[in-house]
Amino acid sequence: MPETKNASTASSFAPLRQPVFAVLWAATVLGNIGSFMRDVASSWLVTDLSASATAVALIQTAATLPIFLLAIPAGVLSDILDRRRFLIFVQLVLAAVSGTLLLLSHTDTLTVEYLIALTFVGGIGAALMGPTWQSIVPELVPREDLKGAVALNSLGINIARAIGPAAGGLILASFGAAVTYGVDVLSYAFVIAALLWWKRPAVADSTLSENFLGAFRAGLRYTRASTELHRVLLRAAVFFLFASAVWALLPLVARQMLGGSAGFYGVLLGAVGAGAIAGALVMPQLRRRLDADGLVLLASLISAAVMGALVFAPPPWLAVALLLLLGLGWITALTTFNSVAQAILPNWVRGRGLAVYLTVFNGAMAAGSFGWGLVAHEIGVPGALLVSAAGLAAVALLFHRVRLPAGEADLQASRHWPEPLVAEPVVHDRGPVMVQIEYRIRQEDRPAFLGAIRRLSQERLRDGAYAWGVVEHSADAEHVMEWFLVESWAEHLRQHHRVSQADADLQSEVLRFHRGPGQPQVHHFLAL
Incomplete structure (x- = not known):
């Protein structure tokens, strides 16, 4: 009914009525636009510096491997440090990375080794930032607006994905890499200013507050014992391991197979972002017709079909249309895996559980990117795309029988256990x-x-x-x-x-x- 639709729309954008959330959301969109511009410049520059498919794929590996290695420690840190100060520190590190890339490219001293190393440092910053950004959302909006805030964050990422690559490609083609990196540095200034403006309330100390090692062990124990989380991680790892091929090889597809420029590569990435936005808009209709397993199967088959079609080096207009379709499939898989993971994780371990999910996601992307780069080196880019497309379709059908959890359990704390009886006060670190x-x-x-x-x-x-x-x-x-x-x-x-x-x-x-x-x-x- 029209009333229901209007109410739903109003509810979706209600978090923007909270000034702090609105400012930080806008700053995050600008920051992500800058990051996508930096990534486009780096991915394209490596093709100027080296013709090796392995070197090109290593950029993707360097960006995602730190998230694989550090996501869980980052999730722990987000729970035990002041999140606002921690985010400001990470933004300063990322600004320094882009500033260094600016100087090296301006002085023509940028090498493949420097580019991979600085991309790796940028990946460390992204690893530290990810769980913390997710953790602060409940602090910015009322409980009834939390789902809308999470949805808006996803929308913001896809807006940045649509604008950033295209803008980065155009600036790179028109003004060069130094200016592109300079715009990224400016975007971090907006994010840092927003974080400095945010006056985060002080968090009261608790006698049961966890230290780093204890919280780390608790997160690992939960992960080891949760069979529901195991299923989500398995399905995600299989999908991203094969789907990573298109991201690792897309610069070579744009340059070698399609004969495009840096601007065209940016347009292709922008098409993925635009397709993701369209996918986010149609997701409610898809969810009414398909469960989580059906959505993942649909996303897998769409992604496999796009990779298979790119093998034939289609004309530019068709390549853009295919990347739009890829964005729809990609956002369907991402939101499905993420929403299922969030639904099965209780509040006390949500950050650490999501960090484990990010570890698997980025580990599969890093390993897949490196592996598909090696495959492309041996059999060529079209051959690697064809193998990955066939593999993705096959594993999607095979693992469809490993059902994702429904995520319908009530995970609110019950507080029904009585306090244990003690003859005298017990020191908290006493044990076992x-x-x-x-x-x-x-x-x-x-x-x-x-x-x-x-x-x-x-x-x-x-x-x-x-x-x-x-x-x-x-x-x-x-x-x-x-x-x-x-x-x-x-x-x-x-x-x-x-x-x-x-x-x-x-x-x-x-x-x-x-x-x-x-x-x-x-x-x-x-x-x-």
Whole structure:
């Protein structure tokens, strides 16, 4: 109905009524436009400096490998440092990278080695910035506007993707690389000014605040124990490993196969961004017809078809149309994987879980880019595109049976665990801690109980335990004890705050098999 559509539209742009979000969103769009301009200049310059397909692909690898290596530490840092100051520091580093590229290109001293090294440093800045930008969004808008803010951030990236490459290609062709890098430096000035203007409220210290190593270990424990996250990571890795070929080889496609200039390469990248914007607009209609698995399959087949069509070196107008279609497929895959990952991650580990997703995403992109560069060196760019297209279509059909999680569980904290009894205050770093829960389970209920409690064990391991087990009493088969180990008293107290409503429902399923008087007995033991 028209009223529903208008309400939806108003809701989508409601976050822009928050002045801080609006200013930072606009600054981020400008900053991303500058970054895309820098990337276009670097990707094109490497084709001037070297005719090697491997060297061209290494630019993409250098940009994405740091995100693969540093995304998880960056996610931890975003939780334990002042996010505003951290973002300002990262922006200064990125501005310094572009400033150095400006000086080297202006003095004609830029080499392939310098270009790859500085691209790698820029990738480090991007790795540190990504999880932190995502983490500050809930601080900028009310809870009811959070989904709209996330959607606007995605829209902003695609606006930058549509404008930045095209503008970068035109400036590069008209004024040279030094001016292109200079415009990127100016874009960082706008972002830094916006961050300095933002007066972020001070965050109160908590006695349960995590240190870097503890938070890092907790994030890895969650990742290791979450089978739902494993499925998302597997499907994402397979898609991006094959789809990375088009990004790694596109400069060579534009220059060698299509005979285009730097401006035409920018237009091709701009077409991808424009296609992504169009894809974002049609995504609601697609979601009504397809589930997450259907969307990923559609995105894979579209991307494979585009790569296959580029093999035939189409005329420029058709190449632009194909890249528009690629943008639609690319944004469909990106938003689907990202939204599923966000839906299955509770708030306390969201940044670290998304950092793991970014690690897999960029690791697959880096490995794929390097690998497809080597393949292109051996069999040529058209051959590499054809192999990657066929491979992407094949794995999309094969892995379609590995279903993505629905992400419908209630992950809000339940806070239903009672505070543990202590004879005297316990030092928070004391540990390890053993928690024991004693049940009375009838013999006929044991198979169903064991099935339920093993599902509950995943919650224990995700939320902080590093070992778990269930045993029976040797003299009383109905006396069953669940136990798990946590590294410290503080980490166990954090478990009390991490248990979700979905976990509480699972615990209730286990408790219905208990036949003893009252609730199961819970004991806490501290290492001496």
